[in-house]
Amino acid sequence: MKTTIVINVPASGRKLYNRNVVIPTGARVKITDESKKYEMLILRNNSDSVVFIGDQNVDSQNGFPVLPKEVFVLNVYQELYAYAEDNDVDLRIMEG
DSSP: OOOOOOOOOOTTOOOOEEEEEEEOBTOEEEOSOTTSOEEEEEEEEOSSSOEEEESTTOOTTTSEEEOTTOEEEEEEOSOOEEEESSSOEEEEEEEO
16 A cells, blocks of 8 residues: 655745654653744654654553554644654654
8 A cells, every 4th residue: 555645844934854763662762842843743653663652751551652654743832752662663753
């Protein structure tokens, strides 16, 4: 099955930046900065394990699950953390 992702570039003219973060098994890693306003934050779980997104206390019981190979798009004005329960997770991030 082919998946098509449509990305609307921020109208403000802000640039988009790419980065990746490896979330070690059992660790919480900060993936956003509360001092920034993200017009667009695109997360792609580039791994074969689920990653959970949430606040500084995120875990598999309270986090929002991003399934393997899934893409998640949001606007956010607060700190977000990622948590990997089973295996290290490669999280790709595009922000602007």
